[in-house]
Amino acid sequence: MSATGAYATAVVARLRDFFSSRTHWQRRLWNVGLLMGLREIVEATEAVRARALSQEALGWLADRMRRRIAADPGAGDQPQRTALIECLKRDLTVDGLQYLMLKELIQDIEANYFPRWADELRSGKQLPGQERAARSLAAHLLDSGFGLANLTAWLNEIATTAGAGLDVADLFEAGSALRATPLTTYEMLVLFDVEPSRSPTRPSEWISSATAATWLRSSGFATLKVRQRGGIRLRIEARDEEGAVSAVADTIDRFVARVLVGTSVDFALRPEVYFAGGRVMNRSRSRRSVKVHALARADRVYDLANVGPLDSALELLSHLDTGPPAVAVAAGWSAIESLLLGPGDKANVAAADRLAALVACSWPRAELTDLAWAKVAQDDDALCREILGLPSNREKALKIIEELRSGRPVRWTNQSDVAAARRVSKAVVNRKTALYDVRAYAIEAFRRLYRVRNIILHAGRTNPVALEATLRTAPPLVAAGMDRLAHAYLVSGRIPLELAARAELEVERAGSLGAPELTDLLE
Numbered sequence: 001m002s003a004t005g006a007y008a009t010a011v012v013a014r015l016r017d018f019f020s021s022r023t024h025w026q027r028r029l030w031n032v033g034l035l036m037g038l039r040e041i042v043e044a045t046e047a048v049r050a051r052a053l054s055q056e057a058l059g060w061l062a063d064r065m066r067r068r069i070a071a072d073p074g075a076g077d078q079p080q081r082t083a084l085i086e087c088l089k090r091d092l093t094v095d096g097l098q099y100l101m102l103k104e105l106i107q108d109i110e111a112n113y114f115p116r117w118a119d120e121l122r123s124g125k126q127l128p129g130q131e132r133a134a135r136s137l138a139a140h141l142l143d144s145g146f147g148l149a150n151l152t153a154w155l156n157e158i159a160t161t162a163g164a165g166l167d168v169a170d171l172f173e174a175g176s177a178l179r180a181t182p183l184t185t186y187e188m189l190v191l192f193d194v195e196p197s198r199s200p201t202r203p204s205e206w207i208s209s210a211t212a213a214t215w216l217r218s219s220g221f222a223t224l225k226v227r228q229r230g231g232i233r234l235r236i237e238a239r240d241e242e243g244a245v246s247a248v249a250d251t252i253d254r255f256v257a258r259v260l261v262g263t264s265v266d267f268a269l270r271p272e273v274y275f276a277g278g279r280v281m282n283r284s285r286s287r288r289s290v291k292v293h294a295l296a297r298a299d300r301v302y303d304l305a306n307v308g309p310l311d312s313a314l315e316l317l318s319h320l321d322t323g324p325p326a327v328a329v330a331a332g333w334s335a336i337e338s339l340l341l342g343p344g345d346k347a348n349v350a351a352a353d354r355l356a357a358l359v360a361c362s363w364p365r366a367e368l369t370d371l372a373w374a375k376v377a378q379d380d381d382a383l384c385r386e387i388l389g390l391p392s393n394r395e396k397a398l399k400i401i402e403e404l405r406s407g408r409p410v411r412w413t414n415q416s417d418v419a420a421a422r423r424v425s426k427a428v429v430n431r432k433t434a435l436y437d438v439r440a441y442a443i444e445a446f447r448r449l450y451r452v453r454n455i456i457l458h459a460g461r462t463n464p465v466a467l468e469a470t471l472r473t474a475p476p477l478v479a480a481g482m483d484r485l486a487h488a489y490l491v492s493g494r495i496p497l498e499l500a501a502r503a504e505l506e507v508e509r510a511g512s513l514g515a516p517e518l519t520d521l522l523e
Contacts, residue, residue: 003122003168004165005164011171012159014135015137016155016416021148023416026362030444030473032448033142034072034109034113034139036143036469037064041058042465043465043466047451047458051458052454052459053451057451062088063088065088069085069088072136074112074114074140114137121169131419144179150239154178184237184238186236186241188276189231190273192269194229194266194267194268196259196266206231206232209230212233213228231269232269241275249324285322287322288321289321294484298487313335313339316332316335317331317478317482321475325468325471330453336351337351339351351450352449353446354497355500356446357503358484361484363438364435368397368398370420371400372387372399379411404428442477446478448470448473
């Protein structure tokens with residue numbers, strides 16, 4: 001079998017979804033790559049020693065990774081995968097034999113992950129699922145520090161050059177070459193509007209107004225007219241400009257924190273980052289797609305009155321959207337915990353599993369609604385006119401289910417919609433399996449958020465290995481679950497735990513006699 005034609009088209013469509021910041025939450029990449037997952041286990045063993053994580057949390061993570069390894073050709077041949085699985089079943093105490101063996105295997109997988117995938121795709125065996133191939137490739141590249149814009153341009157170039165003859169094995173080989181490229185050193189300048197006090201000793205990166213003016217003129221900004229009082233000049237190694245700006249933002253956050261707690265002086269930094277060579281970018285963090293649309297639907301966005309149990313949670317949630325990484329993780333988890341823990345709960349991680357059930361029950365409606373509107377946007381036929389005549393998104397989504405069940409062919413032209421329709425069709429046929437799968441992916445993302453939060457707060461480490469990956473994958477999912485909680489409370493007064501209980505029930509009884517339709521799981 002060849003990884004070309006329809007197979008390659010489907011993989012590329014999903015990669016485009018994963019590499020776009022505009023992709024709706026239900027089509028985004030929710031998981032990290034295998035290599036990142038194994039590195040998380042190494043970090044988790046160290047966090048257990050520091051009493052920042054429990055042994056149970058480490059055991060759960062190791063069990064999840066064992067399941068992934070069994071089906072991932074990038075982990076090695078069958079004997080190596082068996083050895084890795086057995087390693088993860090044993091005592092992983094820091095500096096013990098299994099811990100050291102795991103680190104050796106991680107080095108091997110890092111060097112050979114993409115080539116092994118390419119070999120598997122060319123072997124003539126049964127091809128791995130399109131979704132799994134796309135997720136494995138995208139997650140590995142994103143975990144390596146490449147920005148979305150860079151990866152989109154990379155994918156477009158390969159797809160355009162190869163045309164109809166694109167082979168997914170070639171994509172993995174190109175990904176291997178991309179990861180092998182050395183980091184680029186970027187020289188950048190952030191300017192002061194108001195300079196802090198001169199009394200403390202300045203680091204070498206801190207330059208005067210005159211030096212800053214000279215740097216700007218020599219770096220492609222000869223005509224720039226900007227008020228400045230010196231600045232911080234940085235040299236940072238990164239995969240691309242997006243990564244460099246993110247690193248600058250982290251460095252400036254640390255600088256600001258030190259000045260605020262170490263002095264009482266006033267100061268202000270300009271939002272721009274000036275690159276040597278004449279390019280300017282804003283160092284403000286991109287929003288992480290935390291969108292709770294229920295507030296707008298209920299016309300409560302500008303309501304200054306207290307909105308009950310949601311009020312504090314939404315305030316915390318805003319930090320998950322735009323806050324510095326460590327603050328975002330801590331505040332985001334606090335928002336979840338404040339709503340989804342209740343009497344009798346002994347483990348805070350239960351909140352992650354409850355939010356995952358809410359996401360699983362929200363996924364079919366979100367996907368079906370997008371498919372309905374995509375159909376209307378592309379065609380003008382009887383089906384489109386019928387969909388347009390339906391009064392609500394719920395009824396539009398139900399119409400798509402009706403068409404999928406009927407066996408009548410429904411055509412979508414956008415390949416992202418084609419892939420989504422394929423996934424939804426499987427859910428229509430086997431509701432419980434589909435909801436279990438969605439919940440499992442969401443649980444992994446939310447437990448990662450909780451685990452990273454614990455490492456930050458209890459081990460005092462502000463740079464966990466999966467911090468950036470957590471903030472790439474979890475926020476849109478958190479927002480999707482919170483949106484359902486907000487909607488239920490604002491529209492019908494249902495408290496969050498009540499809706500969570502409904503979600504757990506509907507996942508478990510999905511497809512059984514009397515269970516609601518996929519569009520009505522939380523109604």
